[in-house]
Amino acid sequence: MPPHVLIVEDEKDLATVLSYGFRQAGFDVVTAASGELALKATREERFDLVLLDLMLPGVSGTEVCRRLKQAPETSHVPVIIVTARGEEIDRVVGFELGADDYVVKPFSVRELVLRARAVLRRVEGGATAGDALRFGTLRVDRGAHRAWVDDAEVAMTALEMKLLMLLFDRRGRVLSRDQLLDDVWGEHVDVTTRNVDTHVKRVRDKLGSAGPYIETVRGVGYRFRATPDES
Numbered sequence: 001m002p003p004h005v006l007i008v009e010d011e012k013d014l015a016t017v018l019s020y021g022f023r024q025a026g027f028d029v030v031t032a033a034s035g036e037l038a039l040k041a042t043r044e045e046r047f048d049l050v051l052l053d054l055m056l057p058g059v060s061g062t063e064v065c066r067r068l069k070q071a072p073e074t075s076h077v078p079v080i081i082v083t084a085r086g087e088e089i090d091r092v093v094g095f096e097l098g099a100d101d102y103v104v105k106p107f108s109v110r111e112l113v114l115r116a117r118a119v120l121r122r123v124e125g126g127a128t129a130g131d132a133l134r135f136g137t138l139r140v141d142r143g144a145h146r147a148w149v150d151d152a153e154v155a156m157t158a159l160e161m162k163l164l165m166l167l168f169d170r171r172g173r174v175l176s177r178d179q180l181l182d183d184v185w186g187e188h189v190d191v192t193t194r195n196v197d198t199h200v201k202r203v204r205d206k207l208g209s210a211g212p213y214i215e216t217v218r219g220v221g222y223r224f225r226a227t228p229d230e231s
Protein backbone atom coordinates (compact mmCIF):
# COMPACT_ATOMS: atom_id res chain seq x y z
CA MET A 1 0.00 0.00 0.00
CA PRO A 2 1.51 3.38 -0.96
CA PRO A 3 1.52 5.89 1.90
CA HIS A 4 -1.61 8.04 1.85
CA VAL A 5 -0.65 11.69 2.27
CA LEU A 6 -2.83 14.78 2.68
CA ILE A 7 -1.24 17.96 1.32
CA VAL A 8 -2.82 21.09 2.79
CA GLU A 9 -1.77 24.11 0.74
CA ASP A 10 -3.77 27.07 -0.53
CA GLU A 11 -1.21 28.26 -3.10
CA LYS A 12 -2.37 26.44 -6.22
CA ASP A 13 1.00 26.28 -7.99
CA LEU A 14 2.78 24.95 -4.93
CA ALA A 15 0.02 22.39 -4.29
CA THR A 16 0.39 21.17 -7.88
CA VAL A 17 4.17 20.89 -7.64
CA LEU A 18 3.96 19.08 -4.31
CA SER A 19 1.31 16.60 -5.35
CA TYR A 20 3.20 15.86 -8.57
CA GLY A 21 6.45 15.34 -6.65
CA PHE A 22 4.87 13.09 -4.03
CA ARG A 23 3.03 11.03 -6.66
CA GLN A 24 6.32 10.57 -8.52
CA ALA A 25 7.87 9.39 -5.25
CA GLY A 26 5.20 6.70 -4.89
CA PHE A 27 2.78 8.41 -2.51
CA ASP A 28 -0.98 8.35 -2.83
CA VAL A 29 -1.94 12.05 -2.67
CA VAL A 30 -5.03 14.02 -1.65
CA THR A 31 -4.91 17.83 -1.58
CA ALA A 32 -6.91 20.35 0.46
CA ALA A 33 -6.84 24.10 -0.25
CA SER A 34 -8.11 25.29 3.15
CA GLY A 35 -8.16 24.30 6.81
CA GLU A 36 -11.86 23.40 6.64
CA LEU A 37 -11.29 21.08 3.67
CA ALA A 38 -8.31 19.51 5.45
CA LEU A 39 -10.38 18.71 8.55
CA LYS A 40 -13.19 17.38 6.36
CA ALA A 41 -10.76 15.12 4.48
CA THR A 42 -9.32 13.70 7.72
CA ARG A 43 -12.82 12.90 8.95
CA GLU A 44 -13.58 11.00 5.75
CA GLU A 45 -10.30 9.21 5.10
CA ARG A 46 -7.44 7.76 7.07
CA PHE A 47 -4.06 9.31 6.23
CA ASP A 48 -0.53 8.14 6.98
CA LEU A 49 0.84 11.67 6.91
CA VAL A 50 -0.30 15.31 6.69
CA LEU A 51 1.78 18.09 5.11
CA LEU A 52 0.39 21.25 6.57
CA ASP A 53 0.88 24.82 5.39
CA LEU A 54 0.34 27.23 8.29
CA MET A 55 -0.91 30.32 6.47
CA LEU A 56 -4.31 29.25 5.20
CA PRO A 57 -7.53 31.17 4.60
CA GLY A 58 -10.12 30.56 7.36
CA VAL A 59 -9.09 27.90 9.86
CA SER A 60 -5.31 28.31 10.24
CA GLY A 61 -2.76 25.53 9.92
CA THR A 62 -2.00 25.94 13.61
CA GLU A 63 -5.63 25.25 14.47
CA VAL A 64 -5.80 22.31 12.05
CA CYS A 65 -2.73 20.79 13.73
CA ARG A 66 -4.18 21.34 17.19
CA ARG A 67 -7.48 19.68 16.26
CA LEU A 68 -5.82 16.72 14.54
CA LYS A 69 -3.62 16.12 17.57
CA GLN A 70 -6.54 16.41 20.01
CA ALA A 71 -8.84 13.89 18.33
CA PRO A 72 -8.13 10.24 19.26
CA GLU A 73 -8.90 9.18 15.64
CA THR A 74 -6.19 11.41 14.16
CA SER A 75 -3.76 12.18 17.01
CA HIS A 76 -1.34 9.46 15.84
CA VAL A 77 -1.17 10.77 12.24
CA PRO A 78 2.20 12.50 11.77
CA VAL A 79 2.10 16.15 10.71
CA ILE A 80 4.88 18.01 8.91
CA ILE A 81 4.42 21.76 9.17
CA VAL A 82 5.37 23.70 6.06
CA THR A 83 5.79 27.40 6.55
CA ALA A 84 7.37 30.54 5.12
CA ARG A 85 10.31 32.04 6.94
CA GLY A 86 9.22 34.70 9.41
CA GLU A 87 5.70 33.38 9.91
CA GLU A 88 4.30 33.84 13.38
CA ILE A 89 5.25 30.44 14.69
CA ASP A 90 8.69 29.16 15.53
CA ARG A 91 9.96 25.60 15.55
CA VAL A 92 9.45 25.11 19.24
CA VAL A 93 5.81 26.16 18.98
CA GLY A 94 5.44 23.76 16.05
CA PHE A 95 6.63 20.89 18.19
CA GLU A 96 4.51 22.06 21.12
CA LEU A 97 1.48 21.72 18.83
CA GLY A 98 2.46 18.11 18.34
CA ALA A 99 3.92 18.50 14.84
CA ASP A 100 6.41 15.77 13.93
CA ASP A 101 8.63 17.86 11.71
CA TYR A 102 8.92 21.38 10.44
CA VAL A 103 10.08 22.60 7.01
CA VAL A 104 10.67 26.23 6.08
CA LYS A 105 9.94 27.58 2.58
CA PRO A 106 11.61 27.66 0.16
CA PHE A 107 12.39 23.95 0.11
CA SER A 108 12.90 21.42 -2.64
CA VAL A 109 10.20 18.81 -3.19
CA ARG A 110 12.95 16.20 -2.96
CA GLU A 111 13.90 17.43 0.52
CA LEU A 112 10.29 17.31 1.64
CA VAL A 113 9.83 13.76 0.29
CA LEU A 114 12.93 12.67 2.23
CA ARG A 115 11.61 14.27 5.42
CA ALA A 116 8.22 12.62 4.87
CA ARG A 117 9.84 9.20 4.49
CA ALA A 118 11.95 9.78 7.61
CA VAL A 119 8.84 10.68 9.65
CA LEU A 120 6.96 7.63 8.38
CA ARG A 121 9.91 5.37 9.25
CA ARG A 122 10.12 6.88 12.71
CA VAL A 123 6.43 6.29 13.35
CA GLU A 124 6.34 2.77 11.93
CA GLY A 125 9.45 1.80 13.87
CA GLY A 126 7.53 1.99 17.14
CA ALA A 127 4.65 -0.31 16.32
CA THR A 128 3.86 -3.96 15.76
CA ALA A 129 0.28 -4.70 14.73
CA GLY A 130 -2.06 -6.22 17.27
CA ASP A 131 0.38 -5.77 20.13
CA ALA A 132 -1.86 -4.89 23.08
CA LEU A 133 -0.77 -4.42 26.67
CA ARG A 134 -2.28 -3.67 30.03
CA PHE A 135 -0.59 -2.10 33.04
CA GLY A 136 -2.75 -0.99 35.96
CA THR A 137 -5.30 1.51 34.64
CA LEU A 138 -3.42 1.87 31.35
CA ARG A 139 -4.22 -0.08 28.20
CA VAL A 140 -2.34 0.36 24.93
CA ASP A 141 -2.79 -1.04 21.44
CA ARG A 142 0.58 -0.38 19.88
CA GLY A 143 -0.35 -1.45 16.38
CA ALA A 144 -3.28 0.97 16.31
CA HIS A 145 -1.37 3.70 18.21
CA ARG A 146 -4.24 3.96 20.68
CA ALA A 147 -4.25 4.26 24.46
CA TRP A 148 -6.92 4.10 27.14
CA VAL A 149 -6.87 5.01 30.82
CA ASP A 150 -9.73 3.71 32.98
CA ASP A 151 -11.31 2.63 29.66
CA ALA A 152 -11.46 6.21 28.29
CA GLU A 153 -9.43 6.77 25.15
CA VAL A 154 -6.53 9.22 25.40
CA ALA A 155 -5.49 11.24 22.33
CA MET A 156 -1.77 10.62 21.89
CA THR A 157 0.49 11.87 19.11
CA ALA A 158 2.84 9.39 17.43
CA LEU A 159 5.75 10.98 19.25
CA GLU A 160 4.05 10.82 22.64
CA MET A 161 3.18 7.18 22.04
CA LYS A 162 6.76 6.41 21.10
CA LEU A 163 8.01 8.12 24.25
CA LEU A 164 5.51 6.23 26.42
CA MET A 165 6.42 2.89 24.86
CA LEU A 166 10.15 3.50 25.26
CA LEU A 167 9.70 4.22 28.96
CA PHE A 168 7.28 1.31 29.34
CA ASP A 169 9.51 -1.23 27.59
CA ARG A 170 12.33 -0.43 29.99
CA ARG A 171 10.17 -0.16 33.07
CA GLY A 172 11.91 -0.22 36.39
CA ARG A 173 14.97 1.40 34.83
CA VAL A 174 15.97 5.04 34.76
CA LEU A 175 16.35 6.65 31.33
CA SER A 176 18.29 9.87 31.02
CA ARG A 177 16.93 12.85 29.08
CA ASP A 178 19.73 12.41 26.52
CA GLN A 179 18.83 8.76 26.02
CA LEU A 180 15.19 9.65 25.46
CA LEU A 181 16.17 12.45 23.11
CA ASP A 182 18.27 10.06 21.00
CA ASP A 183 15.71 7.27 20.99
CA VAL A 184 12.59 9.32 20.36
CA TRP A 185 13.81 12.16 18.16
CA GLY A 186 17.01 10.68 16.74
CA GLU A 187 19.20 13.14 14.93
CA HIS A 188 16.66 15.94 15.00
CA VAL A 189 18.64 19.15 15.37
CA ASP A 190 15.84 21.35 16.69
CA VAL A 191 14.97 19.36 19.77
CA THR A 192 16.64 19.78 23.15
CA THR A 193 16.35 17.99 26.48
CA ARG A 194 13.87 20.71 27.47
CA ASN A 195 11.51 19.37 24.82
CA VAL A 196 11.89 15.94 26.43
CA ASP A 197 10.66 17.39 29.73
CA THR A 198 7.75 19.14 27.99
CA HIS A 199 6.70 15.95 26.23
CA VAL A 200 7.01 13.76 29.32
CA LYS A 201 4.90 16.28 31.23
CA ARG A 202 2.28 16.26 28.50
CA VAL A 203 2.16 12.46 28.34
CA ARG A 204 1.83 12.31 32.12
CA ASP A 205 -0.99 14.88 32.12
CA LYS A 206 -2.83 13.04 29.37
CA LEU A 207 -2.54 9.73 31.23
CA GLY A 208 -4.46 11.04 34.25
CA SER A 209 -4.60 8.27 36.85
CA ALA A 210 -1.84 6.40 34.97
CA GLY A 211 0.38 9.52 34.91
CA PRO A 212 2.22 8.69 38.16
CA TYR A 213 3.53 5.48 36.53
CA ILE A 214 6.11 7.79 34.95
CA GLU A 215 8.38 9.01 37.70
CA THR A 216 10.89 11.85 37.62
CA VAL A 217 14.31 10.89 38.88
CA ARG A 218 15.73 14.23 39.90
CA GLY A 219 18.88 15.27 38.06
CA VAL A 220 18.87 12.12 35.95
CA GLY A 221 15.75 11.51 33.91
CA TYR A 222 12.62 9.39 34.00
CA ARG A 223 11.56 5.94 35.04
CA PHE A 224 8.43 3.92 34.34
CA ARG A 225 7.36 1.96 37.42
CA ALA A 226 8.17 -1.73 37.47
CA THR A 227 4.67 -2.54 38.80
CA PRO A 228 1.49 -0.41 38.86
CA ASP A 229 1.17 -0.45 42.67
CA GLU A 230 4.75 0.51 43.45
CA SER A 231 5.02 3.76 45.39
Ligand code: CA
Residues within 6 Å of the ligand: 009, 010, 011, 053, 054, 055, 056
Ligand atom coordinates in the same frame (compact mmCIF):
# COMPACT_ATOMS: atom_id res chain seq x y z
CA1 CA B 1 -0.39 29.48 2.42
